[in-house]
Amino acid sequence: MPELPEVETIKNDLNKLARGQLILRLEVRKPKLLKPSTKAVRWAIVGKVIKQIERRGKLLIFYLNGEHLLLMHLKMTGQIVWQPPRGRFLTGGHPIVGVSSVPNRFTHLTIYFKSGARLYFNDVRQFGYWQVIAKKELPKIYSKFGPEPFSLEFTRESFWQSLKKRGRTTIKAVLLDQKVVAGIGNIYADESLFLARVRPSKRVSTLSKNNAGDIYKAIKVILARAIKARGTSFNSYVDGQGRKGTYWEKRLVYGRRGEKCKRCRNIILKTLVAGRGTHYCARCQK
Numbered sequence: 029m030p031e032l033p034e035v036e037t038i039k040n041d042l043n044k045l046a047r048g049q050l051i052l053r054l055e056v057r058k059p060k061l062l063k064p065s066t067k068a069v070r071w072a073i074v075g076k077v078i079k080q081i082e083r084r085g086k087l088l089i090f091y092l093n094g095e096h097l098l099l100m101h102l103k104m105t106g107q108i109v110w111q112p113p114r115g116r117f118l119t120g121g122h123p124i125v126g127v128s129s130v131p132n133r134f135t136h137l138t139i140y141f142k143s144g145a146r147l148y149f150n151d152v153r154q155f156g157y158w159q160v161i162a163k164k165e166l167p168k169i170y171s172k173f174g175p176e177p178f179s180l181e182f183t184r185e186s187f188w189q190s191l192k193k194r195g196r197t198t199i200k201a202v203l204l205d206q207k208v209v210a211g212i213g214n215i216y217a218d219e220s221l222f223l224a225r226v227r228p229s230k231r232v233s234t235l236s237k238n239n240a241g242d243i244y245k246a247i248k249v250i251l252a253r254a255i256k257a258r259g260t261s262f263n264s265y266v267d268g269q270g271r272k273g274t275y276w277e278k279r280l281v282y283g284r285r286g287e288k289c290k291r292c293r294n295i296i297l298k299t300l301v302a303g304r305g306t307h308y309c310a311r312c313q314k
């Protein structure tokens with residue numbers, strides 16, 4: 029699933045490419061991906077200009093002229109492909125293995141711009157969505173998210189306080205909870221807990237304040253590192269279109285089952301925590 033670093037990368041790229049672009053037409057192959065309806069989305073975006081793209085958690089927010097905002101969520105397998113009138117494609121989000129042209133059988137939505145550029149939305153499992161809302165509804169959407177990890181409201185103390193409210197839960201489940209901190213998913217939860225030397229299955233009630241401080245710091249270090257690497261593209265992904273996220277090559281523990289721990293050379297294990305495949309080192313994560 030695209031997590032904060034991947035979505036942040038898409039946002040930054042689109043801010044360079046899509047700003048000022050006038051939307052001419054929306055092609056819809058899968059109406060179920062549109063909220064509240066195809067008609068409402070079309071009415072809100074066609075003829076409008078993209079002003080700015082923001083991110084909250086894993087959600088992309090397109091600011092348009094007029095009264096509405098377009099929200100895009102990539103969920104598990106969503107992918108955005110930007111096709112300029114000429115030159116290289118740019119791909120962001122979930123890699124689709126073996127598919128290197130657009131539109132393809134996973135292309136469900138396409139925006140055509142006046143400039144000749146196109147934005148394709150591909151989604152293998154179709155959990156992603158586009159939603160239009162009135163600008164004044166944005167605070168309501170934002171209130172569903174916890175603090176952004178790089179915001180001033182996310183402090184060591186606020187993190188500790190939100191952990192204290194979730195005593196019996198595992199720390200991994202807490203990091204995946206978007207109300208605690210926005211934008212972390214399976215990969216970066218494992219990576220952060222490895223860096224903090226805390227076992228993912230550990231109950232939050234058994235963590236010390238120092239543990240919490242270590243996790244807090246690790247979250248920021250890992251996410252910053254991943255953003256710098258343009259996120260994670262899986263090694264099975266052959267990307268002939270855009271640049272590739274290189275965090276995969278830098279990863280500490282995720283997807284390294286059976287390989288040696290980078291810290292202590294013990295073998296990395298994989299187990300199920302919070303219903304998700306979870307990687308850790310049994311020797312240096314306590």
Ligand SMILES: [Zn+2]
Binds near residue numbers: 291294
């Ligand atoms: Zn280790």
